[in-house]
Amino acid sequence: MPKLTIQDLEKIREQARRGLVIREGGAFKAKINVHMGTCGIAAGARTIMTALMKEVERRDLHDILLTNSGCAGLCSQEPMVTVELAGRAPVKYVNLTETKIQEIFEKHVLGGTIVKDYALGIGSEKTDY
Amino acid sequence: MEDLSLHILDIAENSIEAQAKRIDIRIEENHRLDRMILEISDDGRGMDKALRVKALDPFVTTKTARRIGLGLSLLAQAAKAAAGKLTLRSRPGRGTKVRATFELSHIDRKPLGDIAQTLATLIVAHPGLDIRYVHQADQRTYVFDTRDLRSQLGGISLATPQIVAVIRKAIQEEIHKIRRTS
Numbered sequence: 001m002p003k004l005t006i007q008d009l010e011k012i013r014e015q016a017r018r019g020l021v022i023r024e025g026g027a028f029k030a031k032i033n034v035h036m037g038t039c040g041i042a043a044g045a046r047t048i049m050t051a052l053m054k055e056v057e058r059r060d061l062h063d064i065l066l067t068n069s070g071c072a073g074l075c076s077q078e079p080m081v082t083v084e085l086a087g088r089a090p091v092k093y094v095n096l097t098e099t100k101i102q103e104i105f106e107k108h109v110l111g112g113t114i115v116k117d118y119a120l121g122i123g124s125e126k127t128d129y
Numbered sequence: 130m131e132d133l134s135l136h137i138l139d140i141a142e143n144s145i146e147a148q149a150k151r152i153d154i155r156i157e158e159n160h161r162l163d164r165m166i167l168e169i170s171d172d173g174r175g176m177d178k179a180l181r182v183k184a185l186d187p188f189v190t191t192k193t194a195r196r197i198g199l200g201l202s203l204l205a206q207a208a209k210a211a212a213g214k215l216t217l218r219s220r221p222g223r224g225t226k227v228r229a230t231f232e233l234s235h236i237d238r239k240p241l242g243d244i245a246q247t248l249a250t251l252i253v254a255h256p257g258l259d260i261r262y263v264h265q266a267d268q269r270t271y272v273f274d275t276r277d278l279r280s281q282l283g284g285i286s287l288a289t290p291q292i293v294a295v296i297r298k299a300i301q302e303e304i305h306k307i308r309r310t311s
Contacts, residue, residue, distance in 0.1 A: 008296075008299055009281060009282075012282065012285065012292050012295055038142075038199040038200040039199075041135055041138055042135070042139075042203075046246055046247065046250050049250045049253070049254070050250070053249065053290040053293060057290050057294045060291070062289070062291075064290075066254060067253075067254045067255075067288075068142070068254040070142065070146055
């Protein structure tokens with residue numbers, strides 16, 4: 001069967017030598033969960049995932065875990081992702097585009113600052129007694 | 130869904146939800162018979178008759194079956210629009226096989242789309258999953274299997290986006306090659 005070419009495998013092994021790969025069972029600085037129910041996929045979740053893969057690849061990072069999950073029940077606000085930095089509360093981002101996710105990646109995932117404009121909700125409700 | 134590769138991603142996510150450890154994706158494009166077949170089989174928990182019926186109905190669905198309901202009915206609709214049909218074979222504990230047929234040249238047949246992006250997404254998000262992709266375009270066949278890949282990579286996780294990027298490009302090229310003159 002057609003496999004990866006020898007050059008492809010060489011490239012991968014070279015990255016492994018430079019320590020730029022995720023070893024099985026490694027620790028992560030951030031986990032990014034792209035919601036991929038039918039609603040998410042129809043709304044463009046795969047484009048978001050691909051954009052995230054490109055960010056990680058472009059910046060040669062090796063401590064970011066990209067994963068996915070199902071429908072979160074907010075289908076009208078897809079595509080959605082949940083960003084979880086190690087030791088911090090997870091943040092859900094909604095109505096994403098490729099540009100928005102790039103901004104979130106730079107500011108939140110790498111910089112640690114939540115991008116409030118795209119987040120689902122940050123304490124906007126008040127209870128008055 | 131814009132194209133068939135997105136439907137494949139969606140159905141495969143159903144399989145993962147159903148605890149599948151292995152997913153087989155098969156695509157056949159036959160110009161002589163003017164036929165296209167898309168098959169997705171898994172070793173997940175499977176469905177009984179009641180759920181099988183429910184799974185194809187976009188309106189009757191329970192909350193827990195929500196994802197199964199909508200995705201399959203959308204693929205059934207896509208097949209029907211291209212003079213084909215969807216069949217669903219599933220038994221509890223025996224996995225599920227979804228088969229959609231299309232008239233290849235039908236004006237309403239959705240394009241195949243970016244299979245490499247779908248496979249890359251599945252691989253990076255579910256590095257432990259076994260995926261076998263077999264694509265037959267008339268006389269030519271391309272086979273991609275994550276188990277072969279894993280044995281070639283040793284202890285390197287398939288969750289590494291850098292590696293998946295290399296794999297994605299390789300898949301893209303191979304699929305382009307077999308479909309070139311078709």
